[in-house]
Amino acid sequence: MSRSGVAGDPRGQERRTPRRLPELVCNLLLKGTNTPMVDATSPRSAPMPNSIFLIPLAALLLPACNPDGASKPAASGPSLQRFADCGELRTRVAEAWTESIVQSLYGYGYGYALDAGAEDGGDDSGGDGPSSYSETNVQEEGVDEPDLVKTDGDYLYVAHGSELSVVRSWPADETEKIGSVELDGTPFALFLRGDRAAVLATVWEYHDGGGGSESGSDPDRGESTGSGDAPDWAGDSDLTMSTSTRISIVDLSDRSAPEVLREIDLEGWYTDARMIDGDIYVVSNLYAWFPDGLWELVSSLPLPEVDDWSDEAALDEAADTARALLLPSVLAFTNSMSEAELLPEVRDQVPGEDADPVLLTQCTDVYRPEGISSPAVLTVTHVDLDEGDAGSAVTGTGLLSDGWEVYASADNLYIAQTSWWDWWSWDEDMDLHTDVHKFELAGSDTRYLGSGRVDGWVLNQYSMSEQDGYLRIATTDFNWWWGDSDTTDPANNVFVLQEQDGALEQVGELRGIAPGEQIYSARFMGDIGFLVTFEQMDPLFTLDLSDPTAPRIVGELEVTGYSSYLHPAGEDHLLAVGMEGSETGEILGFQVSLFDISDLAAPTLADRFLVESDDWSWSESLWDPHAFTYFADTLSVPIYTWAHDPDTGTEESFSGLLVLDVDLDAGVLTELGRVDHSDIAATSTCPDDPWDDCTDTGDFAWMRRSVVIEDWLYSISNYGIKVTALRDPTTEVAQVTWYPSE
Numbered sequence: 143m144s145r146s147g148v149a150g151d152p153r154g155q156e157r158r159t160p161r162r163l164p165e166l167v168c169n170l171l172l173k174g175t176n177t178p179m180v181d182a183t184s185p186r187s188a189p190m191p192n193s194i195f196l197i198p199l200a201a202l203l204l205p206a207c208n209p210d211g212a213s214k215p216a217a218s219g220p221s222l223q224r225f226a227d228c229g230e231l232r233t234r235v236a237e238a239w240t241e242s243i244v245q246s247l248y249g250y251g252y253g254y255a256l257d258a259g260a261e262d263g264g265d266d267s268g269g270d271g272p273s274s275y276s277e278t279n280v281q282e283e284g285v286d287e288p289d290l291v292k293t294d295g296d297y298l299y300v301a302h303g304s305e306l307s308v309v310r311s312w313p314a315d316e317t318e319k320i321g322s323v324e325l326d327g328t329p330f331a332l333f334l335r336g337d338r339a340a341v342l343a344t345v346w347e348y349h350d351g352g353g354g355s356e357s358g359s360d361p362d363r364g365e366s367t368g369s370g371d372a373p374d375w376a377g378d379s380d381l382t383m384s385t386s387t388r389i390s391i392v393d394l395s396d397r398s399a400p401e402v403l404r405e406i407d408l409e410g411w412y413t414d415a416r417m418i419d420g421d422i423y424v425v426s427n428l429y430a431w432f433p434d435g436l437w438e439l440v441s442s443l444p445l446p447e448v449d450d451w452s453d454e455a456a457l458d459e460a461a462d463t464a465r466a467l468l469l470p471s472v473l474a475f476t477n478s479m480s481e482a483e484l485l486p487e488v489r490d491q492v493p494g495e496d497a498d499p500v501l502l503t504q505c506t507d508v509y510r511p512e513g514i515s516s517p518a519v520l521t522v523t524h525v526d527l528d529e530g531d532a533g534s535a536v537t538g539t540g541l542l543s544d545g546w547e548v549y550a551s552a553d554n555l556y557i558a559q560t561s562w563w564d565w566w567s568w569d570e571d572m573d574l575h576t577d578v579h580k581f582e583l584a585g586s587d588t589r590y591l592g593s594g595r596v597d598g599w600v601l602n603q604y605s606m607s608e609q610d611g612y613l614r615i616a617t618t619d620f621n622w623w624w625g626d627s628d629t630t631d632p633a634n635n636v637f638v639l640q641e642q643d644g645a646l647e648q649v650g651e652l653r654g655i656a657p658g659e660q661i662y663s664a665r666f667m668g669d670i671g672f673l674v675t676f677e678q679m680d681p682l683f684t685l686d687l688s689d690p691t692a693p694r695i696v697g698e699l700e701v702t703g704y705s706s707y708l709h710p711a712g713e714d715h716l717l718a719v720g721m722e723g724s725e726t727g728e729i730l731g732f733q734v735s736l737f738d739i740s741d742l743a744a745p746t747l748a749d750r751f752l753v754e755s756d757d758w759s760w761s762e763s764l765w766d767p768h769a770f771t772y773f774a775d776t777l778s779v780p781i782y783t784w785a786h787d788p789d790t791g792t793e794e795s796f797s798g799l800l801v802l803d804v805d806l807d808a809g810v811l812t813e814l815g816r817v818d819h820s821d822i823a824a825t826s827t828c829p830d831d832p833w834d835d836c837t838d839t840g841d842f843a844w845m846r847r848s849v850v851i852e853d854w855l856y857s858i859s860n861y862g863i864k865v866t867a868l869r870d871p872t873t874e875v876a877q878v879t880w881y882p883s884e
Contacts, residue, residue, distance in 0.1 A: 222541065222579065222593055223512075228481055228505035234542055235484055236473040238517035239432065243440055243468055248448065248461040271296050272312050275851040276773040279709075281603060284552050286417040288331035288342055289768045291847045291858055297397055298849060299339055300858060301329035302880060306341050306390075308397045309863060309878055314854040317865045317876035321398040326405075327388050333417045333527065339392040339400075340422055340527050342415065344385055345407060387412040387426055389525055406536060407489040408502065408523055414548035414603075416555070421585050422525045423555060427544045428486040429518045439475055443467050481505060486521055488536055508540035509590050511577070518544040522555065524586050537586045541579065549606035554591070555581045556606055556613060560599045576600050576617060578639065578646055594646025596637045604707070604767075607666030612690040613639040613646065616673060618660040634661050634675055638690045650691040656681055662720070665708040670696075670742065672716065676704035677727065680720070684742040697743040705735060706764045709772055712806050714740035715748070717772060719763045719779060722752050731759040732781060734802060736811055748809030751802060756785035761800075762846065773850040776814065776868060777802045778857075780845035797842045799857045801871050815871035819843035819859040826861050826881040 410428030598617030620632030638650035705718035
């Protein structure tokens, strides 16, 4: 499953188009810290306080990420058709590669190719197990989402380091790690179903630029992620990297000795996944990078040169001439390639064996959009968690494009692809739109149902929701990062789409919400919805969606700051996490808000809790709702604070878990306490040194998740677990250390 290739300018001429950022950096920016590109629980991967500055930096760097080399063709329509044969697929890839080469040589714009609640989980009234416990905070009931920790009440299952750990969690004061299994790659999340777990891991493969490959270490971790020796990063400047997603099916019938039954490697970047009744659906993207020999072929052609790079007419003329020269040669090159070099592969084996990879999807199982698309294959792969034997059906449905925003209901999966790439590459006023593709989730028979298009771009999965066959989708319609726009100010919209005769037709719309602002969070719940937009103040809009053909605004509340995640709390309240701000828009720090929505026409702010710090405070829950645990009238979220004293040059930081009491009747948020894992970090990192000296190195515990089991709070960091009383977090009854001192 190795791919190698080189990407570069065949003539070495000076270009105005910035070089594509490294694939790893782009993926990190695209997916945020929720990406599985680093070991989320390794002490080596704990974020330093200044990582907060990556948030505004991402807005500047994202345009330079160009996974497929953006091209000039007009925006393609959303309709999809199957490829008739592999020859047709090769032609499409050749066209996409040609446009990528033309853009790299004559492009005058940036190229960017993104086409693109914790419920009551258990009530085990029998036996000696706990009576209630929290589960992963998910968007839709019955649609599980992968996360780094799962629980069944009696045990915690945690993906960290290079292993899956099993921790006995009941009784609370007897919590201890009782078993583990070592896994290849970097595990970052898992699904749990009875005595089975499916652990998702990133496996890196390195290429030497000459066709050779080896497994090795993640440079951000410095430890092995595969079976081979770590490459010499300092001395191998030609080393390139590709990834696959490994799904390890683990037997948990003996919790003290979990056993890997099956390893499934899916070629490509992990995007997202869902599980419904044991059926796992994994969405991944495989980019068809320029293969070895393609640039040599390009260099041999008499392509036109441009003397004046400010002459856009000359650039366009040269690009048209080059396109005509390139396409026949690139097509001949593509026709010489095997299907395995164009399509993703899957390796399905039992541990210790070395099975040969096979195609995950056939040419005729891949859909294509109208017009020229990116040279990438997005795949929806189905795996049955109940099937432990290697060789059991692993099926894939492909799309010749890429996409990063995934939403799933209990019946259907939607993939949103925003037209960043064609807009960024060629026209300052290119139409900004999002294509939405709908797939039916029916076990191994994942079928494409239809596509639609809406104006604007989609923030995240919570901007989409399906009810009674209607998809509600919220967008921001403004090219706020560059160039001109059809409108003077950004505008926000809600569209309603319905599948009709193989297409997602727009049946309702609400346009022009909060001109001059952009969406920071959205939530749809049954017949009502909520939007938060922000520029300097934070309007919370309440929506009536009972008539799909006529969504409307019911009420509006303007407060300072903004909310980035909204969570239902009872029937009449919303909990929200976000950042407080001044009336001029200055960001002041992380906050939790409680909104009273009993009257949709007049929502009110019942209470807010600001995490105060002299410099800044933030939380992983701002962008990852899996870090948000609302259970038993309490809210637990990780927080990070940092303060610098310019007079003394000293710094103070805190990383831990904030626990709040949520009194819906009184409409009040009250701090119950905070949980700090710095003592576990000290024991693990420098057990033989005084803790005061150790903290000078900047080591601290990265708090990640929390689980509630009855009246006990389990806080999980990259160093271990603490068990404390839920309503008195200072009362500790047990502790688990991932890296105990010798």
